[in-house]
Amino acid sequence: MTATSATPQKRTLADEAYTELKSRIMRSALVPGAKLSIDGLAKQLAFSQTPIREALARLESEGLLARRPLSGYTVEPLLSAAEFDDLFEIRMMLEPRAARRAAERGARDLAGARTATVFAESGRAGAGSPGTASIEGLTAAQADVLLACARTPDAGADKLVFTEADARFHNSVAELSGSAQLAKAIRRLDAHLHLHRAYIEPESIGETEVEHLAVADAIITQQPLAAEEAMRRHLERSRIRHRAAFEAARTTQPTSKPRRAKATR
Amino acid sequence: MTATSATPQKRTLADEAYTELKSRIMRSALVPGAKLSIDGLAKQLAFSQTPIREALARLESEGLLARRPLSGYTVEPLLSAAEFDDLFEIRMMLEPRAARRAAERGARDLAGARTATVFAESGRAGAGSPGTASIEGLTAAQADVLLACARTPDAGADKLVFTEADARFHNSVAELSGSAQLAKAIRRLDAHLHLHRAYIEPESIGETEVEHLAVADAIITQQPLAAEEAMRRHLERSRIRHRAAFEAARTTQPTSKPRRAKATR
DNA sequence: CGCGACATTATCCTATAGGATTGTGCGCAT
DNA sequence: ATGCGCACAATCCTATAGGATAATGTCGCG
Numbered sequence: 001m002t003a004t005s006a007t008p009q010k011r012t013l014a015d016e017a018y019t020e021l022k023s024r025i026m027r028s029a030l031v032p033g034a035k036l037s038i039d040g041l042a043k044q045l046a047f048s049q050t051p052i053r054e055a056l057a058r059l060e061s062e063g064l065l066a067r068r069p070l071s072g073y074t075v076e077p078l079l080s081a082a083e084f085d086d087l088f089e090i091r092m093m094l095e096p097r098a099a100r101r102a103a104e105r106g107a108r109d110l111a112g113a114r115t116a117t118v119f120a121e122s123g124r125a126g127a128g129s130p131g132t133a134s135i136e137g138l139t140a141a142q143a144d145v146l147l148a149c150a151r152t153p154d155a156g157a158d159k160l161v162f163t164e165a166d167a168r169f170h171n172s173v174a175e176l177s178g179s180a181q182l183a184k185a186i187r188r189l190d191a192h193l194h195l196h197r198a199y200i201e202p203e204s205i206g207e208t209e210v211e212h213l214a215v216a217d218a219i220i221t222q223q224p225l226a227a228e229e230a231m232r233r234h235l236e237r238s239r240i241r242h243r244a245a246f247e248a249a250r251t252t253q254p255t256s257k258p259r260r261a262k263a264t265r
Numbered sequence: 266m267t268a269t270s271a272t273p274q275k276r277t278l279a280d281e282a283y284t285e286l287k288s289r290i291m292r293s294a295l296v297p298g299a300k301l302s303i304d305g306l307a308k309q310l311a312f313s314q315t316p317i318r319e320a321l322a323r324l325e326s327e328g329l330l331a332r333r334p335l336s337g338y339t340v341e342p343l344l345s346a347a348e349f350d351d352l353f354e355i356r357m358m359l360e361p362r363a364a365r366r367a368a369e370r371g372a373r374d375l376a377g378a379r380t381a382t383v384f385a386e387s388g389r390a391g392a393g394s395p396g397t398a399s400i401e402g403l404t405a406a407q408a409d410v411l412l413a414c415a416r417t418p419d420a421g422a423d424k425l426v427f428t429e430a431d432a433r434f435h436n437s438v439a440e441l442s443g444s445a446q447l448a449k450a451i452r453r454l455d456a457h458l459h460l461h462r463a464y465i466e467p468e469s470i471g472e473t474e475v476e477h478l479a480v481a482d483a484i485i486t487q488q489p490l491a492a493e494e495a496m497r498r499h500l501e502r503s504r505i506r507h508r509a510a511f512e513a514a515r516t517t518q519p520t521s522k523p524r525r526a527k528a529t530r
Numbered sequence: 531c532g533c534g535a536c537a538t539t540a541t542c543c544t545a546t547a548g549g550a551t552t553g554t555g556c557g558c559a560t
Numbered sequence: 561a562t563g564c565g566c567a568c569a570a571t572c573c574t575a576t577a578g579g580a581t582a583a584t585g586t587c588g589c590g
Contacts, residue, residue, distance in 0.1 A: 038543095048574050053318070057322040058323070069543095071581095086446040089362075179354070185355055335550090
């Protein structure tokens with residue numbers, strides 16, 4: 001029953017159901033408009049109804065599911081073209097600022113180094129060496145993580161892998177902004193966006209990586225305005241790429257209604 | 266929209282519990298750090314545990330409650346000064362833009378009246394009649410609602426009444442922006458902010474009303490830049506007002522830990 | 531042949547009981 | 561006196577059963 005060997009954090013069945021269902025939505029295993037039956041899910045996952053109910057309530061609060069009070073839960077439809085543009089407009093308001101703040105934070109930490117307690121010992125003259133800790137302001141670990149997130153996986157990888165890496169990078173920048181509120185606000189936009197990332201075309205992965213690296217470089221070298229502008233450019237180009245793929249998918253696939261009912265015995 | 270008496274929408278017990286608990290948090294009937302017992306709430310509200318559980322899951326997803334997996338739910342603490350400033354910085358990114366879009370939308374609707382689809386037949390010759398619809402762009406009803414929301418209640422009213430009116434105005438502007446995504450993003454920030462609105466001082470209600478009316482006027486008269494600037498000014502002044510009251514409250518009330526638990530026995 | 535009304539079914543919502551886990555208080559040894 | 565261990569209690573989590581509601585299929589009529 002218990003003893004899943006490596007579970008550092010407590011994971012209840014509700015959490016398990018939540019991540020499983022969210023994963024299904026992200027992988028498009030649950031298409032928009034599909035109906036989620038509480039009974040069916042409970043039997044399918046071998047859980048009770050209560051954790052399923054809790055997971056559905058959370059997903060509904062995140063905007064991934066819609067609930068009609070006595071009719072059941074359904075997966076929210078994909079964003080329309082107008083909503084999609086609106087979402088990118090909001091990203092344009094938040095994410096460049098987050099990138100700027102991330103770069104500023106590094107600079108501020110550096111400038112305020114004198115106020116840092118006993119951290120002064122970090123003043124080694126290794127700025128020129130391209131090795132481990134050539135970066136000041138952000139810690140080397142933070143810079144490493146940021147760069148790692150900026151890199152996209154090997155070409156040919158699954159689209160899902162790429163989209164997750166993309167989300168990780170943007171979340172990483174948001175976290176580095178130093179504002180938990182801002183990071184949370186950005187993360188909130190991610191869920192809906194993630195579904196549309198599936199429409200990305202393989203050839204744009206390389207462009208994305210270049211733009212990500214430009215943002216990361218500006219942040220690490222503490223150039224706030226450059227970081228802001230790089231993020232803005234990246235978002236604008238990303239919007240165009242997604243929009244094109246989005247329109248293409250919309251025209252090719254008019255209105256398929258795969259009735260994937262709960263025929264699970 | 267209107268109507269509190271006529272609620273044609275289905276309301277389950279879970280919804281009831283959700284609104285009740287949220288109201289208690291907003292009214293500070295539940296102080297930050299307080300522990301919420303599922304059993305206790307179920308008995309207190311005369312509901313079963315399931316709807317309580319669903320309501321708590323939703324509130325947790327909104328960030329109002331914190332959940333420790335096998336320990337229970339607690340009310341999230343108030344924002345720190347830094348988080349408070351961060352939140353206002355985000356508002357500064359979103360709300361002025363929303364005001365601008367609201368004003369632009371009115372202008373666009375007016376200019377693009379010919380593009381309006383089949384809405385022409387809904388006019389029924391009433392649209393042309395003057396008097397009611399002296400304002401162009403936005404409908405008269407929308408303008409009325411906006412102005413009504415901009416007005417603050419009579420002086421001496423309860424703080425809660427004022428804070429709710431304030432929230433209504435900002436939500437109204439967000440809705441009028443025409444972007445459902447933007448409105449949702451702004452609404453998401455509201456919950457945490459609402460708690461801090463309780464620290465407002467009575468004499469600032471008048472100032473707030475003046476600023477609200479300035480924003481509303483700019484929107485109705487379709488002056489996008491003026492609306493954006495008015496909202497920005499309002500937010501900046503509002504931030505200063507709240508911050509002052511916030512600091513005052515913090516100094517007067519250093520660290521009271523009212524153990525309102527059942528330690529009576 | 532189309533439409534409306536009715537009965538049936540499936541599903542959701544609610545309620546209660548039992549198992550598992552965490553936090554707390556007491557006692558004892560060092 | 562303080563730290564450790566154990567046991568108790570409280571609470572959460574899970575499971576199952578019953579009532580109520582909406583959707584669906586069928587029948588009869590225009």
